[in-house]
Amino acid sequence: xxxxxxxxxxxxxxxxxxxxxxxxxxxxxxxxxxxxxxxxxxxxxxxxxxxxxxxxxxxxxxxxxxxxxxxxxxxxxxxxxxxxxxxxxxxxxxxxxxxxxxxxxxxxxxxxxxxxxxxxxxxxxxxxxxxxxxxxxxxxxxxxxxxxxxxxxxxxxxxxxxxxxxxxxxxxxxxxxxxxxxxxxxxxxxxxxxxxxxxxxxxxxxxxxxxxxxxxxxxxxxxxxxxxxxxxxxxxxxxxxxxxxxxxxxxxxxxxxxxxxxxxxxxxxxxxxxxxx
Amino acid sequence: xxxxxxxxxxxxxxxxxxxxxxxxxxxxxxxxxxxxxxxxxxxxxxxxxxxxxxxxxxxxxxxxxxxxxxxxxxxxxxxxxxxxxxxxxxxxxxxxxxxxxxxxxxxxxxxxxxxxxxxxxxxxxxxxxxxxxxxxxxxxxxxxxxxxxxxxxxxxxxxxxxxxxxxxxxxxxxxxxxxxxxxxxxxxxxxxxxxxxxxxxxxxxxxxxxxxxxxxxxxxxxxxxxxxxxxxxxxxxxxxxxxxxxxxxxxxxxxxxxxxxxxxxxxxxxxxxxxxxxxxxxxxxxxxxxxxxxxxxxxxxxxxxxxxxxxxxxxxxxxxxxxxxxxxxxxxxxxxxxxxxxxxxxxxxxxxxxxxxxxxxxxxxxxxxxxxxxxxxxx
Numbered sequence: 001x002x003x004x005x006x007x008x009x010x011x012x013x014x015x016x017x018x019x020x021x022x023x024x025x026x027x028x029x030x031x032x033x034x035x036x037x038x039x040x041x042x043x044x045x046x047x048x049x050x051x052x053x054x055x056x057x058x059x060x061x062x063x064x065x066x067x068x069x070x071x072x073x074x075x076x077x078x079x080x081x082x083x084x085x086x087x088x089x090x091x092x093x094x095x096x097x098x099x100x101x102x103x104x105x106x107x108x109x110x111x112x113x114x115x116x117x118x119x120x121x122x123x124x125x126x127x128x129x130x131x132x133x134x135x136x137x138x139x140x141x142x143x144x145x146x147x148x149x150x151x152x153x154x155x156x157x158x159x160x161x162x163x164x165x166x167x168x169x170x171x172x173x174x175x176x177x178x179x180x181x182x183x184x185x186x187x188x189x190x191x192x193x194x195x196x197x198x199x200x201x202x203x204x205x206x207x208x209x210x211x212x213x214x215x216x217x218x219x220x221x222x223x224x225x226x227x228x229x230x231x232x233x234x235x236x237x238x239x240x241x242x243x244x245x246x247x248x249x250x251x252x253x254x255x256x257x258x259x260x261x262x263x264x265x266x267x268x269x270x271x272x273x274x275x276x277x
Numbered sequence: 278x279x280x281x282x283x284x285x286x287x288x289x290x291x292x293x294x295x296x297x298x299x300x301x302x303x304x305x306x307x308x309x310x311x312x313x314x315x316x317x318x319x320x321x322x323x324x325x326x327x328x329x330x331x332x333x334x335x336x337x338x339x340x341x342x343x344x345x346x347x348x349x350x351x352x353x354x355x356x357x358x359x360x361x362x363x364x365x366x367x368x369x370x371x372x373x374x375x376x377x378x379x380x381x382x383x384x385x386x387x388x389x390x391x392x393x394x395x396x397x398x399x400x401x402x403x404x405x406x407x408x409x410x411x412x413x414x415x416x417x418x419x420x421x422x423x424x425x426x427x428x429x430x431x432x433x434x435x436x437x438x439x440x441x442x443x444x445x446x447x448x449x450x451x452x453x454x455x456x457x458x459x460x461x462x463x464x465x466x467x468x469x470x471x472x473x474x475x476x477x478x479x480x481x482x483x484x485x486x487x488x489x490x491x492x493x494x495x496x497x498x499x500x501x502x503x504x505x506x507x508x509x510x511x512x513x514x515x516x517x518x519x520x521x522x523x524x525x526x527x528x529x530x531x532x533x534x535x536x537x538x539x540x541x542x543x544x545x546x547x548x549x550x551x552x553x554x555x556x557x558x559x560x561x562x563x564x565x566x567x568x569x570x571x572x573x574x575x576x577x578x579x580x581x582x583x584x585x586x587x588x589x590x591x592x593x594x595x596x597x598x599x600x601x602x603x604x605x606x607x608x609x610x611x612x613x614x615x616x617x618x619x620x621x622x623x624x625x626x627x628x629x630x631x632x633x634x635x636x637x638x639x640x641x642x643x644x645x646x647x648x649x650x651x652x653x654x655x656x
Contacts, residue, residue: 110511243652
């Protein structure tokens with residue numbers, strides 16, 4: 001039992017970090033479907049930096065690359081007012097492809113000094129709490145929420161809609177980058193092409209599952225982590241085929257999503273803001 | 278005179294352009310950087326190109342099954358004379374392509390269907406798994422050995438069975454706990470499956486997955502492990518005991534040489550099936566190239582004893598003598614030599630008989646000692 005809880009937290013952590021990152025920009029009205037690709041590139045950047053300069057640089061580099069990618073999405077989603085869904089999907093594909101191409105030389109290289117997972121898991125919890133406070137207790141949080149609900153009104157009150165959104169994408173990107181760094185520096189710890197194995201998509205689903213609330217994202221991520229572990233812990237001792245077990249975490253996520261259908265998305269989610277119109 | 282000379286030069290030029298080079302093209306299912314299956318095939322391709330000066334190769338990676346036929350079309354247009362398809366799922370595309378291009382030679386890895394211009398080939402690990410099983414049986418203190426498995430297909434089942442027969446030959450009470458992850462490549466699932474097995478008391482690990490995840494996870498808890506497909510010693514130098522390593526180049530070089538010499542043509546491949554083992558040097562037992570057993574674990578295995586034909590021998594000596602035997606041109610030992618019952622008590626291989634190639638390729642039963650779900654288990 002204790003083992004299961006530990007696994008829930010340690011495997012839940014990358015999904016938690018990534019969903020916090022996506023949640024932050026979504027509260028400001030920008031959908032981020034690029035999470036998977038952002039995680040993949042950050043994981044690679046973190047691994048490469050950790051090999052060259054040590055694990056602390058690895059983490060910083062992963063966070064930095066995540067932030068830059070968040071801003072990169074911002075160029076399309078905010079500056080060019082492109083369709084956010086298409087831009088996000090393109091970023092996901094680009095990140096996965098580019099990390100595979102750039103990472104060839106890091107395949108099959110062990111990491112000499114991996115990071116302890118527990119420290120990063122604790123940091124993720126603190127970040128969740130911090131994000132909760134940021135959204136509910138600070139001026140920037142208020143701006144962000146108003147930009148996500150009604151950007152026109154926020155603009156009338158003198159809030160820089162684009163500025164708030166860029167900052168949210170950069171901060172959120174940093175958290176997604178940290179999720180990537182967690183995978184390649186602590187969880188694995190090594191780098192292979194495609195190592196994010198769909199966790200970025202789960203993180204996007206978690207944002208909705210959590211009703212755009214950071215603290216609920218914690219529970220959601222740990223819940224998914226627990227289910228993921230249990231499919232192997234229970235396999236063989238319960239008369240359910242392994243294929244059904246493999247689908248279980250995803251089925252349950254869909255089920256919870258369906259049951260919690262009342263969660264309300266930010267009103268301006270996915271809509272580019274154009275001041276002139 | 279000048280015309281004759283011109284014709285002669287033209288003929289020479291044509292002969293040089295066509296006769297000298299052989300163009301072999303490879304269809305890969307994954308990225309060549311996957312550190313596993315496709316990586317190993319690509320290493321084989323590179324070594325074959327280095328060894329055969331007349332060989333020219335091309336490859337396309339990450340080809341989905343539905344895209345295999347268009348890739349074959351493209352390869353033929355580009356003048357490929359031999360096409361290697363390196364995934365089971367390419368079977369229909371290969372057979373269709375072979376009909377469409379009767380003069381092109383095809384070879385299909387892990388395939389089971391042949392044609393006059395389609396050969397099949399496989400480098401199989403079951404002997405190596407048995408030897409690693411002997412070591413695992415000797416090293417496990419809890420009597421529980423973990424196996425993180427990809428898909429419940431005959432190939433993987435054959436390997437788990439061979440491994441389990443080895444484990445049980447040393448420790449008749451040991452269990453091999455199997456967990457299916459239903460993926461060839463999924464580090465997250467491999468990690469959590471290993472954690473689940475560790476929580477259930479497994480202290481030695483083998484696996485079928487394309488990354489060193491199982492090894493890294495097991496080593497964190499001090500558990501021993503066996504590498505898979507490529508040398509994995511460097512990922513846990515204190516805990517990787519041995520492993521299975523493939524040498525596809527051996528098959529590629531042999532096959533291409535015979536094509537070049539005209540032994541294989543697009544008309545006589547109907548019965549050409551490579552099922553190459555230790556004796557052909559297509560596979561190797563090792564923690565690393567040339568390191569059959571990690572020197573750090575040799576003393577432990579020398580101390581461990583097992584009974585063979587009523588006599589006590591050290592597990593280390595048993596492994597090394599069987600390895601030597603199976604590497605020789607005419608091996609006398611085979612892990613699947615009867616009497617062998619499955620875990621339900623049904624006799625699968627009668628006393629004194631060896632499993633036939635057909636029985637090996639279609640193995641669905643589970644050996645005694647295998648614990649866990651076993652999809653497709655015969656009643």
